[in-house]
Amino acid sequence: MLQEESDLSLIIAQIVQKLKGSNLYSQLERQAWASLQRPEIKLESLKEDIKEFFKISGWEKKLQNAVYSELSVFPLPSHPAAPPEHLKEPLVYMRKAQGSWEKRILKSLNSMCTELSIPLARKRPVGEQKELLNKWNEMGTDEPDLSLFRPVYAPKDFLEVLINLRNPNYENGDSLSFRTHLGLIQVPLKVKDIPELGALGRSASNKVINKKQNMGPRKQDPNQREGEFPRNDSKEKFQDKGCTTGLKHNNPRLEQEKECFVELGLNIGQLGIDDSTQVPPELFENEHVRIGQKVLAEQDSAAAQQYIRQGSPTALRAELWALILNISSQPEDVLYYEQLKTNVIQHDLLVDSLIYKDVKLTASNDDYYFVFEDYLYQVLLCFSRDTSVLSHFAFNSASPPKSYIRGKLGLEEYAVFYPPNGVIPFHGFSMYVAPLCFLYHEPSKLYQIFREMYVRFFFRLHSISSHPSGIVSLCLLFETLLQTYLPQLFYHLREIGAQPLRISFKWMVRAFSGYLATDQLLLLWDRILGYNSLEILAVLAAAVFAFRAVNLMEVTSLAAAEAVLADLSTLKVMPLLQIFLFATVT
Amino acid sequence: MNTLMDVLRHRPGWVEVKDEGEWDFYWCDVSWLRENFDHTYMDEHVRISHFRNHYDLTRKNYMVKNLKRFRKQLEREAGKLEAAKCDFFPKTFEMPCEYHLFVEEFRKNPGITWIMKPDTRSSDDQKDDIPVENYVAQRYIENPYLIGGRKFDLRVYVLVMSYIPLRAWLYRDGFARFSNTRFTLNSIDDQYVHLTNVAVQKTSPDYHPKKGCKWTLQRFRQYLASKHGPEAVETLFRDIDNIFVKSLQSVQKVIISNKHCFELYGYDILIDQDLKPWLLEVNASPSLTASSQEDYELKTCLLEDTLHVVDMEARLRQRSEETTEAALLLPSSSEESFQLIPSCQEEISLSRPCV
Numbered sequence: 001m002l003q004e005e006s007d008l009s010l011i012i013a014q015i016v017q018k019l020k021g022s023n024l025y026s027q028l029e030r031q032a033w034a035s036l037q038r039p040e041i042k043l044e045s046l047k048e049d050i051k052e053f054f055k056i057s058g059w060e061k062k063l064q065n066a067v068y069s070e071l072s073v074f075p076l077p078s079h080p081a082a083p084p085e086h087l088k089e090p091l092v093y094m095r096k097a098q099g100s101w102e103k104r105i106l107k108s109l110n111s112m113c114t115e116l117s118i119p120l121a122r123k124r125p126v127g128e129q130k131e132l133l134n135k136w137n138e139m140g141t142d143e144p145d146l147s148l149f150r151p152v153y154a155p156k157d158f159l160e161v162l163i164n165l166r167n168p169n170y171e172n173g174d175s176l177s178f179r180t181h182l183g184l185i186q187v188p189l190k191v192k193d194i195p196e197l198g199a200l201g202r203s204a205s206n207k208v209i210n211k212k213q214n215m216g217p218r219k220q221d222p223n224q225r226e227g228e229f230p231r232n233d234s235k236e237k238f239q240d241k242g243c244t245t246g247l248k249h250n251n252p253r254l255e256q257e258k259e260c261f262v263e264l265g266l267n268i269g270q271l272g273i274d275d276s277t278q279v280p281p282e283l284f285e286n287e288h289v290r291i292g293q294k295v296l297a298e299q300d301s302a303a304a305q306q307y308i309r310q311g312s313p314t315a316l317r318a319e320l321w322a323l324i325l326n327i328s329s330q331p332e333d334v335l336y337y338e339q340l341k342t343n344v345i346q347h348d349l350l351v352d353s354l355i356y357k358d359v360k361l362t363a364s365n366d367d368y369y370f371v372f373e374d375y376l377y378q379v380l381l382c383f384s385r386d387t388s389v390l391s392h393f394a395f396n397s398a399s400p401p402k403s404y405i406r407g408k409l410g411l412e413e414y415a416v417f418y419p420p421n422g423v424i425p426f427h428g429f430s431m432y433v434a435p436l437c438f439l440y441h442e443p444s445k446l447y448q449i450f451r452e453m454y455v456r457f458f459f460r461l462h463s464i465s466s467h468p469s470g471i472v473s474l475c476l477l478f479e480t481l482l483q484t485y486l487p488q489l490f491y492h493l494r495e496i497g498a499q500p501l502r503i504s505f506k507w508m509v510r511a512f513s514g515y516l517a518t519d520q521l522l523l524l525w526d527r528i529l530g531y532n533s534l535e536i537l538a539v540l541a542a543a544v545f546a547f548r549a550v551n552l553m554e555v556t557s558l559a560a561a562e563a564v565l566a567d568l569s570t571l572k573v574m575p576l577l578q579i580f581l582f583a584t585v586t
Numbered sequence: 587m588n589t590l591m592d593v594l595r596h597r598p599g600w601v602e603v604k605d606e607g608e609w610d611f612y613w614c615d616v617s618w619l620r621e622n623f624d625h626t627y628m629d630e631h632v633r634i635s636h637f638r639n640h641y642d643l644t645r646k647n648y649m650v651k652n653l654k655r656f657r658k659q660l661e662r663e664a665g666k667l668e669a670a671k672c673d674f675f676p677k678t679f680e681m682p683c684e685y686h687l688f689v690e691e692f693r694k695n696p697g698i699t700w701i702m703k704p705d706t707r708s709s710d711d712q713k714d715d716i717p718v719e720n721y722v723a724q725r726y727i728e729n730p731y732l733i734g735g736r737k738f739d740l741r742v743y744v745l746v747m748s749y750i751p752l753r754a755w756l757y758r759d760g761f762a763r764f765s766n767t768r769f770t771l772n773s774i775d776d777q778y779v780h781l782t783n784v785a786v787q788k789t790s791p792d793y794h795p796k797k798g799c800k801w802t803l804q805r806f807r808q809y810l811a812s813k814h815g816p817e818a819v820e821t822l823f824r825d826i827d828n829i830f831v832k833s834l835q836s837v838q839k840v841i842i843s844n845k846h847c848f849e850l851y852g853y854d855i856l857i858d859q860d861l862k863p864w865l866l867e868v869n870a871s872p873s874l875t876a877s878s879q880e881d882y883e884l885k886t887c888l889l890e891d892t893l894h895v896v897d898m899e900a901r902l903r904q905r906s907e908e909t910t911e912a913a914l915l916l917p918s919s920s921e922e923s924f925q926l927i928p929s930c931q932e933e934i935s936l937s938r939p940c941v
Contacts, residue, residue, distance in 0.1 A: 137735055138768040314808065315815045367880060368805055371734035371764060437734075439812055519808050 015070045023332060024066050031059055058299065065301035069326035072305075072532050073395075073456055089397035089465045093167050094472075098397045098464040101161050105424060106401050108152050113350060116148055120403055120418055121349050129345050136341070140364070140373035146357045151427035155509040158426075158462060159184075159502070162472055165464065182494055183479030184501045189466055271311025271523060271574075285313075292316045301326055309530035311523055311574070318439040324529050325452040329445050337444035340382035343420075347385075351419045355380045359430045368518055372437035376430050379447050383454075389421035392455040397465035398422075423459070428506075431513040432458050435521050457534055461509050469534040474508050475501055477538040482545055485580075489549050498561040504541040507568070511537060520573045540573060543580035547571070589885040590874045597893060611898050616640070616871060628846045631901040636870060637749070637847045643837045644851075644870040646703065646722045647680040656836030672836075674829045674865050676725040688723050699726040727864055731857040733809065735768045739866060740803070740855040744830050745892055750843045754834055755895055756827070759884055760803040800881060810861075818861060826855055826863045833865065850892055 019025055032050055035041055041049040054060040082090075089095045113120060124132070135142065163184045170188045271288065288310065295307050296319050304323045312320050322328070344352075359376050363369045369376075383389070393400055400422025402415045433450050440446035460470045467473065482500055483490045493500050507515050511534070512524060527536050544565065545552065551564045590613060594600060603609050613635045623638055642648045653675055661669035679688035681702075692700065700723050730737045743757035801809075810819045830853065852872025856864045874889070876882035 141768060314811045317812060367878070368801065370799065371736060371801070374735055374768070438809060441813065518805070 011071075015067060018070055019063075019066055022066070023330065024062060028054075028059060028063065031057070061299050065299070065323070065326050068301045068305075084394070087395055088393070088399075089467075091167075091466050093169075094165075094464050094466050095397060097161065097165055099399075101158075101464060102398065102401065105152055109350075109401075109424065112150070112152075118350055118353075121347055124346060124348050128348075132345050136345075136378070138374055139377040140359075142356075144353070144356060146353060146360065149353050149357045151358060151361075152354060152424055154427040155506045156502075158471075158509070159505045162464065162475060165472065181479065182483050182490055183476070184499050185472065185476045185479060187472065187476065189473055189476050271313065271526075289313045289316070292320065296320065296323065299323060305530055305532070307530075308526045312526045314519075317522060317526070321439065321449060321529060322445070325449060325456070327445070327448045327452055329442070329448070333448055334444045337382065337447050340385045340447075341378075343385040344381045349384060349419055351384050351425065352381055354425055355384065355430070358425055358427060362428055362514065363430045363434045366431075366434070366514055369431075369434040369437070369514070372434060375437045375443065375446060376433050378443050379433050379450055380425070380430060382447055383451060384419040384421050384423065384425075386421045386451065387417070389423065389451065389455060390417060392459060393422060396459050396463055397467075397470075398459070398463040423454075426462065428510050428514075431510050435513050435518060435525070438518055438522070456532075457528060458511065460534060461511065471509065474534060474538040475505065477535060478504055478508070478541050481539065481542040485542070486546055486549055489545065489552055492553055493561060496556055496558070496561070498555070498558040500545060502558070503562055503565050504545070507541055507544075508537045512540065512568075515568045516571060516573065517569050520571065524573050536577070539580065540577060543576040544568065544571065546580050547576055588874070589876055589882060589889055593886050593889040593893070597890075599899065610902065611896075630845075631898075631904070632846055633848060633896055633898060633901075634846050635848060635850065637746075637849050638842045638844065640841070640849055640870040642840045643833065644868050646678060646724070646867055647720065649833070649837075649868065650675060650678045650680070650722075652836045652840055653833065656832070671828055672832050674825075674832070674863060676727060676864055678722050678724045681721040681723060699728055700724065701726040727856055727858055729859045731859050731861065733762075733764070736764045736766075738762045738764045738801075740806070740826075740853075740857065740863075741872070742803070742826065742830075742853045742855060743872065743888055744834075744851045744853055745848065745895060746834065746851065747848050747895065748843065748845065749834075749838050749841045752834060752838055754830065756830060757888055757891070758803075759888070761881070761884065762801040762803065762806045764799040764801070766799055800877070802880070802884070814861065822857070822861050822863065829853070829855065829863060829865050833868065848896055850888075 031054070035050055035053045038053065041053065051060075054063070085095060089098065132139075163186075165185070165187050167187050271285070292307060292313055293316065295303050296316060301323055304320050308320055308324065327333075355377070359373060359380070363376055364373050390400055400417040401424065403418035404414050404416075432454065433446075436446055436450055436453070440449055457469070460467060461474075462471065464470070464472060479490075479501055490500065511528070512521055516524065524536065524540065528534060548564055552561060555561045555564060594613070595602065600611075610629075610631065611633050616636060619634070619636045619638065623634075628634070642652055653672060657669050657672040660672065677691070679685075679691070681688070688700075692698075703722050703724055704720070732738075740760060740762050742760040745755040745757065747753040747755070807819055807823075810822070833853075849870060850872065852869040854866040854869070856866050858864065874885055876885050
């Protein structure tokens with residue numbers, strides 16, 4: 001109890017510290033000062049009156065949203081004496097692996113640089129600056145010669161690194177047993193550690209929020225109990241509905257997943273299933289839309305996150321995501337974006353060519369996203385100049401590459417991060433942005449949403465860490481689910497030299513962008529936001545294999561297996577997930 | 587990729603014939619039609635893919651004439667409000683005969699941009715022997731709806747089985763064709779910016795064949811719905827339906843009705859920034875060559891469903907008087923893919939709501 005209390009105070013202190021530096025803090029201060037003019041504020045009860053004022057005017061809600069946002073991103077505190085590396089990544093061997101992977105990437109980048117004799121960064125001459133400014137909205141029409149550039153790495157290179165990851169302290173023994181993991185990832189990560197971490201995170205946030213105010217009833221979500229969120233009663237709820245009948249099996253993993261993804265249950269309405277034309281809208285869709293509108297009216301982040309677990313109506317999605325990510329387009333944000341744009345105009349980075357190349361290779365060739373080519377440049381070029389992204393490296397196992405001003409190698413005073421945001425794009429990176437173009441049309445808002453999505457989720461897909469949402473855990477989760485639930489398929493594929501992860505890796509690294517139809521992808525990303533975790537990607541990957549198991553059992557080569565799984569554009573995400581999680585009987 | 591040949595060759599029970607006079611079904615050129623239709627005898631069951639005077643709908647100048655006349659009639663009969671529903675065709679003047687009227691209009695509204703379009707010479711219609719002298723001057727729609735900074739138009743397919751009574755089917759799928767270059771009025775001279783036909787885009791220096799620069803109609807609807815809400819999209823598509831109905835009604839009495847004829851039209855629709863649809867033109871021979879895999883699938887399904895609706899199999903069976911045969915069960919795809927357009931005059935009920 002004491003430990004929990006002190007944990008909480010640590011969290012609260014850290015959040016308060018963070019928020020003190022934010023724009024919201026100064027706004028609240030200003031509001032508080034301004035409110036002194038109001039008649040209802042009395043000197044005797046100053047504190048309570050101001051608090052009351054905040055509650056009524058909606059500022060408290062904004063503060064709540066900010067706190068909730070911090071909690072979602074905030075990594076859980078370990079020991080107070082833990083060094084900062086532990087926040088990035090607690091396991092030493094993972095840190096080492098990430099470090100050597102980074103060295104390789106930088107070496108590749110540097111050699112490209114020397115080969116092509118292009119500086120990492122240079123200031124643009126005035127004429128070029130003017131030209132770029134004119135062409136800002138149509139950079140896609142530019143056709144620079146990119147033939148000499150190559151992407152720094154592709155997902156499959158990264159996969160090879162992950163396959164070779166080993167924990168030096170773990171001895172598996174040579175003998176094969178039923179416990180042997182058949183897949184490619186051979187690290188002993190506990191993939192379903194979620195109930196513990198999840199419960200801790202959820203109940204901690206619950207307490208913090210309840211401490212800050214005593215709220216009455218919130219939105220009328222029928223699945224929601226009064227005065228309490230986010231839910232941590234999942235286990236109870238799940239058993240309540242009697243879903244466990246007939247699905248008893250020994251393996252705890254699927255049970256844990258089910259607990260985690262309770263809102264995806266068979267008896268709970270979902271967008272992506274229960275809004276199809278055969279289902280009359282009165283049954284679920286209308287009510288769901290109505291609740292969605294209410295959630296938006298209340299501007300409540302946590303409620304929105306809970307709501308979106310059942311999917312978001314198309315018309316409300318853009319606002320809901322902005323609410324959950326706590327993005328509100330303030331004039332300062334627009335200004336900041338303009339500043340980044342100026343940076344792009346003034347300086348040319350080598351990384352820009354990599355971005356161009358990536359967009360041309362991936363998004364421009366996509367049947368759906370080619371239209372948004374120009375937006376992609378506007379977002380990605382600015383993204384690479386954004387130094388505020390550097391703050392996420394505190395909890396990212398990766399570290400931003402350092403570069404030295406010419407001639408001052410090794411001198412720390414002349415070190416800069418390169419690129420300024422510390423993120424080197426790889427092949428397919430632009431696909432993280434492309435689906436967002438469907439929702440946001442104003443460049444600065446699109447930019448903010450993407451940046452927030454990146455520092456909350458996407459960075460985990462290409463750095464080596466032990467985080468449950470990290471790509472290593474996702475791979476392991478995928479393989480474990482497959483081995484547990486479709487052992488015959490797994491074995492067969494392994495025998496013909498078609499390790500399933502080799503096929504599904506690229507889906508997960510890109511969060512399925514470019515593989516699924518856009519509307520299905522957005523439904524999937526709804527759930528990523530709703531559950532604040534990327535595990536659903538691994539579950540979906542396994543579900544896809546399960547769905548095409550019959551065909552896969554008949555193939556005899558890796559190429560044939562790839563062919564069976566080449567086209568995912570016709571798949572419907574929600575039914576697949578439901579079948580896999582709740583309807584598979586072993 | 588020739589979709590028509592693939593579909594016809596794969597259809598069970600069909601055989602390709604070389605000789606004239608032996609065919610039951612002919613997907614013909616308009617030029618063939620012009621030369622041979624009048625003196626070809628056709629049995630009861632025979633079907634041919636064009637109406638004799640389809641140009642009343644597909645030639646811009648005739649279309650305008652017919653529409654104007656219909657509009658006047660509608661105004662007389664049903665009032666101004668009803669007649670206003672015909673205002674989906676940008677103001678058009680036929681050249682050279684309406685030159686003076688055009689000049690007058692041009693002088694009255696000096697700020698307006700006009701686009702000169704040749705009549706009949708597009709990739710879609712066949713070249714005919716008559717040298718192209720006709721042009722139309724059409725009011726240019728300066729505020730087109732842009733996606734990703736690009737201009738686009740919609741291609742929608744309408745199958746007309748007969749004009750009297752008016753039986754028309756709307757194909758649920760279609761596509762939005764994007765211009766490869768970014769739209770701006772500054773580049774008014776740039777042919778590639780404004781004309782969105784794939785045929786024209788193909789010759790643009792930016793054109794990458796892999797891209798295809800098309801979106802399916804479904805993709806387009808989803809995009810609009812997430813931007814403007816589902817009601818706005820519904821209204822837009824209702825307005826587009828209105829275009830079909832009114833345009834077909836306007837030529838209903840003009841087109842020579844013949845039970846052997848049916849026609850698959852390609853409607854080109856442009857959306858402006860207020861989400862108002864404009865009819866650019868109607869093509870009697872919409873291009874059936876596929877520009878990408880997705881396009882190939884769309885067009886083959888379209889043709890298959892067209893053939894289902896035409897239903898030669900049932901006609902031939904009736905003809906051979908096989909009384910014991912059970913009625914042919916049409917594959918359900920035809921009912922789902924083609925939707926009967928309700929017209930104001932005929933009492934035809936809608937079979938199924940559009941997705």
